[in-house]
Amino acid sequence: MTAIDETRALTAQEQEWVDKFMDETTLFLGPDPEIMRDHAISARSDHEEIVLAAGVDRLQVERIRKRIAGALDEGYEMCEAQGAAPGAKWGDLTTAIYTAAGDVAYLSCHGVIAFSAILHHPIRYIMKYWKDEPTVGIHEGDGFIHNDARFGNIHNTDQSMIMPIIRDGQVIAWVAATIHEGENGACEPGGMPSGSETPFDDGLRMSPFKIVERGHLRRDLLTFLQHSVRDPKLQLADLKVKITAVRKIMERIDKVIDEVGVDTFVGALRTTVEDVDVEVRRRISELPDGTYRMDQFMDSTLKENILIKFACKITVKGDHMTIDLRGTGPEILNRAINSPLCSVKSMFMQAILAFWWPDLPRCTSAMSCIEIISDEGTWADASYDAPMGQSLQASFRGFSAMQAMYSRMSFSTPHKYSNVVANWFNQINTFLWGGITQHGDMVGNLCADLNGMPGGAKPFKDGEDAVSPLFCAMADTAEQEVMEEEVPFMQLVSKRLVRDNMGFGKFTGGMGYEMIVAAEGTPQWGFMTVTSGAKFSSIYGMYGGYGCGAYPLAMVKGTNVYEHIRRDNSKFDLSIEKVMNERPFEDGKYLTAHMGLQFDIAKDGELYMISQGAGGGYGDPLERDPVAVVRDAELGRISQKVAEDIFAVVYDPATFRLDVEGTTAARQAARQARLQRGKPFEEFCAEFVTPEPPAELLYYGSWGDVEEITATEFTIDGPKRVTAPLKQLPIIMVPDRREVKIAALEARIAELETKYGEDVQRLT
Amino acid sequence: MKRISVDIGGTFTDCFFVWDEKYVEAKALTTHHNLALGFNEALDLACKRADLDRATVLSEVDSVRYATTLGTNALIERKGPKVGAIVTHGFEDTIPLSRGRGYGEGLDYSMQQNLPAAERPEAIVPRTLIRSVKERMNSAGKVVAHLDPEDVRSVVRELVDAGAEALVVSLVNATENPAHELAIQEIILDEFPPHELGAIPVLLGHQVSGRKGEYVRATSTIIDGFLHEIMFHALSQLSQNLRDYGYDKPMLVIHNSGGMAQMNSTDALQTIHSGPIAGVSAAEHLSTETGLGHVISTDMGGTSFDIGLVPEGGVKHYDFLPTIDRWLVSVPMVHLDTLGAGGGSIASYDRIHNAIKIGPESAGSNPGPACYDRGGLRPTVTDADLLLGYLDPDNYANGYIKLNPKRSRFAIEEHLCDHLDLDVIDVARAIKDGVDEQMAIGIGKELRVRGYLPEDFTMLAYGGNGPLHACGIARHAGIKRVLAPPYSSVFSACGAGNMRQLHFHERGVHVTMYNATTRSLYDRYDEFNAVVEDLEARGREDLVRQGFDPADVKYRLELDMRYGNQLLTQAVALEDLTRMSGVGDVLAMIKTFGDVYSHRFGASSAAPEAGIRCNTIRVASYVEGDVVNFDSLDGGGERHTPAQVSERKVHFIGHDAPLLTPVYDHHALTVDAVIPGPAIVTTENTTFLVEPGWRLEPTSQGAVWFLQD
Amino acid sequence: MRVPMTEYLVIDLDTERWTCRVCDGDMGDAHDSYKKGTLAYDRDPREIHQPIIDPTRYEYTFSPDPTYCRIVEYYCPGCGTQIETEYLPPGHPPTIDLLIDVDALRRQWQERGVDPEQAHIYGPGEDAQKYTALHKATGHIR
């Protein structure tokens, strides 16, 4: 991109020359920072000014809104029913109407509301660059396609179809449908590659371009797209679905416009957007002024374990809120976990509209007035050149920061819009898979179990076990029988809660379940997992409650368990705990790993085992109702050890009768022990806090609440820790983990050779 | 034809009585402790109107049919036995965890979206009553892990010890191979005989639902087991009562599939919602008999607005995974869309947009609208209707309830007027218009997502509030003809009088009609036909067991099909084709599917190039029977305006000043009358509001047309 | 006037002090971080999230790795109630998670004109009201 060193102010004439030169020599138009860094609603257009000055009839606006909502839902239902993408089937999609400037005025009732934070970007881009571009232009019947998150998206697997509503030659509004399509030609199937090491591994990167021209779908461009992805059927079918849905919506809206007139319609959209903006400011002013901070630490690049920080500080003053992400770790230029800022913002929006203010209409203005401070070049605000296949790793942490901090910010407010609730689980613990099915089809997809994220505890009730993904209400999980009919693997354990897997607290977080899968009857099959949190808990507790545990991937390779089970029914007694600890299949190889498993070939009958996480706990576990603890123990939800160690509850394990006195004494003792071992804070800090991270830890981010960023750079002399302001950090890349392992092995060999004095001839 | 049909609802027991040419309607209050009392009262009233006595009628009548919504209530009130469940190893928490939508099924939209308040309903089967057995079938029904009888014994013993009063066995892939479910049943019967266990009913998943989906099938079986006793009890009371008065034929029970069967061939699950569904069925019959064309049936009551879809040409719309109370189940149910809007819907102030929000909260019948004067403090649609002058405070609901307009005015002023800076009548108008439009949007969406246009439809309006809001809803929906149908006050019961004995049997299959990868068409005809034959045989058995001649049994083959990997599976009824004998049949099926699909979504949206699959084969087995005759709905002849009984000032949408509006009573509803709007007609059961620009033309059998001028 | 700021802490606007909601003990200056008034403890995460699979044989066991993750527990020095937990890398300075503008808080409540402790609820819905009432009746929640 272009930049000029402004040492001397140019004259108007000079500036014009320069501009013209630059314009003529632009290599290509990248994302426009002016558009991409701005999430605020646009200023009123002249047209909107005039219309609103004339006054609006509130009741009429309400009627228009209802009809728009009906039309959008209609379009949504069509996409959900007809969409071929798995995401469409569980509602990972949206339909929306926008003002001429691209602000989302209304989003379909169902589906992923995070889209309301980012869809204005591509429209602003189209309006700025393509409207007056003679080779492009915007005409009636045109449709633009887009997926590249760097131009405004949650991630590249979502594809939008965007169409203008034009009256008298003017764009007066936009309608779009967006679906999580999955496959997009990335280096691994499914559209969210954890293995991507360059942006080019991320698959299709469509900046907004016109694929429907005056009502006609362009075959040439369509063919190009189909050739660029693994599933050309999907690419075609869903493009058709989106076009049909958007057109249906537009038919309804045309009717509304015909009835009420362009001015009233435009006024209604703008009023809606502005109403919400006013309301959001009012709601912010209800929160206590102050600063709130929550830092999160992620333990994985999905290839190797590191520790990278997601820093988040919120300041509330009057009706103004600022979110400050500075201190967040740098982007890692050859790993998939980086996220563009807009994607992180979309998950802020998700938290705002789903967890803060679920009653608020979904539009761009829900976050418009909130100021966001972030420096480009972090993994939560990645630059143009960073791979972003697993941007959810950063953006879901953006969600968690907002979700948990709001429960804290709003704790004291007398008027609440949603329940105080501890952290929702924030990882998509599921299997991605691909290969050749029993029907001979080539497929790639994932288990909908990612929709079983456990909920956080409430201040008055335990969290719901494996209940709903944080990013979409009413997202469905599949029936195994239906899955097994389509794909050549079984969930031998499909849904069984894992004992002790909850966020402990006065009220406990929801529990997660384990899944054990194995392929059967397929020439070629493989699995992937794409989550972090095997060494550092992904979510934390609230007010003395604990977070979730850490989640491994466990595998039994080199044996066909189906053969064992067919021979001996007693071997069909599977749980991660039993299989890994008792090792019932003699010939098997038992392994654990973190949950960033790149596509791994699975032979028939090899076991892959994972567990859903847990929701955060609320309050001091010693305050948990002892009866509830015993009930959990009786149901096998917790072990006796946990009942005693964490909750200090004593009961008879044979009869599950609570020992009331024993419990009172144990709790008294536990409190005393805390008073004994706890150190006054200053004293504690003096012992605990170190000036920098432990030497062996690959740590990225600020160490404490400081401006400078700590990182490990891999230099020619090996890893070297650097601490500097973000802008001055070197480019961060991590070495290939296999090379690291080989180097370690070679060093060990050399060491042993030396030790035993072996003389090795390298050249024979 | 001599026939009694009843619909036992939460409040009223409706009776529709056919005695040769005489058609009589009657109503009584439902008597919950013994349904027979209310039944008898309604029947007696009907008999009196027909100049007959109960004993004569019951000894001569050829059938008694019965529809009810009581199963739903029993479920909501959780009145039932302790059910234990036996599931496949590895699926121990499938039932308690439900599916991803499990916390929100059956809730209104705002609660579904509210994740911080997400809470699953209280389980019917508590986790303590779920056990797994080590066994597993694969998707083709091949045994992966064998069943161990010892394992079964200990598990059953545990469940019985834990207090299970009914047992549900629902194993993975049992629809493909039920051997393990049957084996478990056998072990239970052999080793836990009734004298030891008492009569613990055992229900097998594959017998309740033939579809794939281990969660929905288990849930269906559980609900069936849970309601079994209470339904059986209620039905027995009724049938005993019938026997006492000389009726010796079997009592017929209406099913939510749109058919009916004898009591002993009825699963409890099949009776849920059968009342409202009988109404849709009546609409269908009315449409066929009188040539109404496309019909949308609407039933607007106090808390909900039910929409049923009856397109011309017998196209059926079913829900295959309907929600019952808070549970997703697997049973083919006639499609009924329910909007949370009725007379009791609460109007509240929407601060964000400075507007009025209507529903989804409802004042229900307790406390009811503010004007019921039972302590209801918040304004409702009925309060708006009252203030606008549509309702007569002294003659509402046949005089059962005296309305108090003072309360309505107070509630609206208190909650809405100041905020909106509008006066009471303006607000009332906005409420009435708003709710009409909301329902019209619901109707429009319902039709359009299925490929229909509202303007092509006749709207049937029944239910307590239907004829009052009919014109308003129709105007917003773009519908020009509204019919308050014949016998509208007992319309569901009337529908029950028309139903056929019908049974559905279905099986989940994996039939690739067209394989896009290999570019080949399905050719395993024998396999396909064998499934169809088996399903037909099961339907035949059901009907033969009820005394029908196998030769009278007819079959309709239906397939659920889809393109590629769509979520949507479209039910396709094959009118004449019941077997597959060559490529021509396969292509015919594909074509029928394509036609239905293109009609629904537009021709360009069909995607056969992505492959074509059939997931479910379903056979409807039925016998034809006598039906109620509806008179022609064409009035014809000269019409004149009858005499009004009074007049009053009434506020209408689109008219700033109140209009002096004539008021009529039921005497005005003669077949040669025409009542131009604005007008109000108050009858025993309902209020007809004729808005300006509409006219009302009664026809025979109590039906009334609303027509746009 | 006492404003409940967390499950276990109120800010007493009269004294401008953080105060424990369980034992009424003083927890320091309300203008500063409440953590300064707590006792803190560095907890090995394996004691809380106990291994489910054998830690002697496997690297990943369901327990967080203590070389990556520590749980800092904060106790009220008066009654020993665990008022917060914090998951941190070993040696990472504890986060100042809450700094309240006390004067603004006072103004806010003066305008509201109600007693913050009386007005406090956990959520708007029927669920919150129902369960809160139930637990309050048994004294299980404050």
Next chain:
Amino acid sequence: MTISSPSGRSVPLVIDHGDYGRAVLLQGQPVPWREVPALAGYLRQVQALLDPDVAYVDVEAMMLGGLAARPELCAAMAERTRTGYALRTLLADETELDLVRVTVTTVGDVLRRRVALAVPSPVRFLASAHEVAGTARAEVSEDNADSASLYLAEWLGRLGGCPIEMVLLDARASAALAGVEVEVEERLETYTALTNVAAHLGWSIGLRTSTGIEFPPDSEIGQVVPDGFWDGEATTLDSAATVRLTHIPADAHPESVLERLPALG
């Protein structure tokens, strides 16, 4: 609506037993209105001894008498001083409602009798609530009484589903009403919200005044059996009565009570 008479009496009998029970059964301890198990035990004793046809539950004693244990609720009731605020707050309180709901349901289950819910009349309730809150009124207008009846009707509606046989509104003078100028004479016919909600839920409803007990037209005919009856005072039983209500004084002699009881059969 007929009140059932499970005891077998020809006219069902409702007994206000609080004073007598306290003296005779509880050795002077107050009736444990707020402790459900203890209360059920006490009512079982009353039933064994006197066999009333419905279980008499005194809401006034239960709620207003127990508010000392709910200082935060009292404070909330006192937050505004406008007429009716205290009552409205009290009746909106979920904990109190739950207590009544649980009590009535449990009593119904344990005794297998339906419940007569004795509730202060709107004016009396209004005044008592203000007294408890410490925001006592000087006067109560017709509108105040009407609003109070609405709050009470809404509250009663929320007890729908409980095994309630009848609601007895107590409009007799009380300490809380001393010195309060009441503009209206309480009449059942003016409390349409209350009679409607009772009719809707299938309950009988009566208004007890200093002179007797009034039921809506075409429903019960009530007779109040005076206190003196229990000490042997001659009392004419009204043969038209369909329900009888009596209060047994604390100082009634147990022997005399048992002796007089069959006279009401």
